[in-house]
Amino acid sequence: MRQVLIILAAVLALVAGPAQAAKEWGIDGEEVAQFEAKAVDVLCELTGDCPKNCGAGKRQMGLLSDDGTLRLAIKSNTLFAGAVLDLLAWCGKRVEVDGLLIKADPMTFYMVQRLRAPGAKKWTNARAFSKAWATENKQKNASRWFRKDPAIKALIKEFGPVGIPGATIPKD
Amino acid sequence: MRQVLKQLALVLAITAWVAFAWSGAAWAKTSGATTSGATPGAKRVTVTGEIVDTWCNVTMIMFAEGSAHYQCAVWCAVGGIPVSIKDEDENVYVVLRVEGEQSNVAAPSIVRIQAHQVTVEGDLIERDGVKYLLVTQVADDQGIVNLSHQDTAIQPFGK
Numbered sequence: 370m371r372q373v374l375i376i377l378a379a380v381l382a383l384v385a386g387p388a389q390a391a392k393e394w395g396i397d398g399e400e401v402a403q404f405e406a407k408a409v410d411v412l413c414e415l416t417g418d419c420p421k422n423c424g425a426g427k428r429q430m431g432l433l434s435d436d437g438t439l440r441l442a443i444k445s446n447t448l449f450a451g452a453v454l455d456l457l458a459w460c461g462k463r464v465e466v467d468g469l470l471i472k473a474d475p476m477t478f479y480m481v482q483r484l485r486a487p488g489a490k491k492w493t494n495a496r497a498f499s500k501a502w503a504t505e506n507k508q509k510n511a512s513r514w515f516r517k518d519p520a521i522k523a524l525i526k527e528f529g530p531v532g533i534p535g536a537t538i539p540k541d
Numbered sequence: 542m543r544q545v546l547k548q549l550a551l552v553l554a555i556t557a558w559v560a561f562a563w564s565g566a567a568w569a570k571t572s573g574a575t576t577s578g579a580t581p582g583a584k585r586v587t588v589t590g591e592i593v594d595t596w597c598n599v600t601m602i603m604f605a606e607g608s609a610h611y612q613c614a615v616w617c618a619v620g621g622i623p624v625s626i627k628d629e630d631e632n633v634y635v636v637l638r639v640e641g642e643q644s645n646v647a648a649p650s651i652v653r654i655q656a657h658q659v660t661v662e663g664d665l666i667e668r669d670g671v672k673y674l675l676v677t678q679v680a681d682d683q684g685i686v687n688l689s690h691q692d693t694a695i696q697p698f699g700k
Contacts, residue, residue, distance in 0.1 A: 394600070394602070396600045396601075396602065397600075397601070411637065411673070412637050412638065412645060412675075415580075415582075415637070415666050415668065415673060416580050416581070416666075416675070417581075420643065424643070424644070424646075426646065427643065427644035427645070427646050427648075428644070428645060428646060429623050429635075429637060429645050429646060438669050439668055439669050439671075440669065441623065441635065441671050443595055443596055443622055443623050444596050444622060447620070449613070449616040449617050449620045449622070450617075450620035450621055450622065451617075451620055451621035451622040451623065451646070452621075453621045453646050454621070471599070471600060472670070473599045473600065474631075475599060475627075475631055475632060475633040476595075476599060476633050476635070476670055476671050476672065477669065477670030477671065478595075478599070478670075478671065498620060498621065514620075515616035515619075515620065518616075518619060520619055520647075520652075521615055521616060521619050524615055524652070524653070525612060525615070528611075530611065530612045530695055531608035531609065531611050531612070531685075531690040531695065532608055532611035532612075532615075532655065532656050532657075532685045533608060533684075533685055533688075536608070536690070538690065538695070
């Protein structure tokens, strides 16, 4: 009975382990990367132009490692959304991130999938944009937010879905 | 007297050498400033290329160029994903500032010109595998010239 329980626990660990780690996307040059770094306003880090609170959501954010390496964080777990709001909560502080480091041909950057305080057990899913969008737009959730966002709808109405007013759109 | 003249000549020679070396260093510094950008450590550049959505374009998770991808590029720009300029040599320049604007997240000035072909002047800072561009002037905006929607369905999800 004891052996059965041990085997069952091992199987559960194998199944649960990968499910908790960062999700791979199959992108060329990607690697799962979990590390500690300081969350920084990238423009501040590069130029010394540093508004309060990392620009309060209006500045691209990055992860500055102890060895001085700066990783631009460009994507979160929300569809079509960046990681600015996820990292903003950690502005100037150390954070542990889990996600994908993508070393593509033209550039290297990071996709944040989850975050936590260094040493903490519990991870937070990198979906701060979804929460903020739903709150701001008085929606229950941010499902298909990109189809409902007022600013996007206004732009598509003005320029059309291909960015050229009056353009003929071929069938899909 | 002859000894004094020799010493005087030596002092003059050393003074002249020091003055020459100093002026050379000063010239080099000034010369460097003319090729550097206004931002310390930056290089002044002119870039011509298409405004692209950095995530979709660089990861190649979908076709992400021109008018067929315009709608998605707007979604990503409004969603706060960095916007870049991709030149004909496939260099990708992440735009961190446009003409003094303080915001580089969903900034209206750049959200409105997704997929446009532009020529910009600015300061280039390269660090850890990324070319960051601080645009000081949008010198030319040709609008959308890559009419990829004529050959490709709207990416992704269609209209």
